[in-house]
Amino acid sequence: MIDLHSHILPDIDDGARSMDMSLDMARQAVENGITHMVCTPHIHAGYFDNTFKAIEQSYILLKARLDSEQIPLQLSFGAEVRVSEQIPSWILHNEIPFIGKFASRKVLLLEMPHSHVPVGIEMLIKWLLENNIQPLIAHPERNRELLADNGKFEWLRRTNVIFQLTAGALVGRFGAKVNEFALKLIQERKIQVVASDTHNLTKRPNDMAKAYEVVAMLNEDYAKEVFYSRPASIVIRSDNIY
Template structure:
């Protein structure tokens, strides 16, 4: 699996709390077959005012620690950016860590609040695509407004966004509403790729072997390969060149 959404980077958001916990999570990721990860700490002006400049030294230290443990896990730095005009409009988006490139365009992973699809989101997605940026909406199945009106997910895609589902949503990790929405979005072919959105050892861990095996049985190996390796690698490969 190529995992494009993880909060493994220690002590920068609500993910790994210590370096040792982050290293344990890296070992868990390797054990379940993850070979490459783009780490995506939150960038959220209110709660996690991270930046490329502040995250880079933390990432480099963690990358060195993973190498010192001889873990066969390739790492790159990205971010999960909370939708906000201050972060995305004008040229501000150019200072944000991307998760890779697709068709020559930088790819930004964007987070909506769980309660709603913010007013202006469709217009923002269209504007970003006009700037030759490829937006990705993280875990739409966990947004309460999308749960209630799945057509909103189609609207996001029609505006130009990719949709990233979370593996744990299919087993009820985020509640029955998110599970039902994830299943319906998968049935409708609306997910472009899946990711772990792992946070901690004991909560939303990167140990996905059992879940991925269940998804392979439910949706077929060919489709799961496309969702967990093919497109994720197309996006991320520039980060590992």
């Protein structure tokens, strides 16, 4: 499997707290059948002010340790970027790493607040698409406004974004309501990618293997699409394209 969303880089956001934890998370990913993981630490102004350079340096260190420990996990890097009016400026100044390409567009992993859909997000999405950037919305199943009003999901979908669902949502890690919504989105085939969004080994572990089983029970061909073929097509064409 290809995992497009992870917080495995050490001591850079609310994910892995140390290099040892990063290595254990990498081993857990391999146990889940993951062959390639994209490191996507938060870029969230005022909370996680990560820069392209800081992310790249952390990635290089982790990659070297995986090689020395002979952990068979390939890495690339990007970022999970919180919706902000600063995003166009960051992009114009080459300050955001993308995770790959989708239909010839660079892919930006875009995070909304968990509480709501930000006012004006459609204008940001329009700007991104006009600038050859494909927004990939992270974990829509956990957004409380989308949970309360599924019609709002359809409105967002019509803006031509694509969606990444979290594996843990499919195995009940975030509660019954999130699980129900996640399964509904899978059954209606409205999700383009499933990823782990792993942060640690226990509370936010890598649930990809169990999540794959859930989706495969419903539709095995679709499971292969959202866990294997589409993520692979995004990341294989990336080589950290910026």
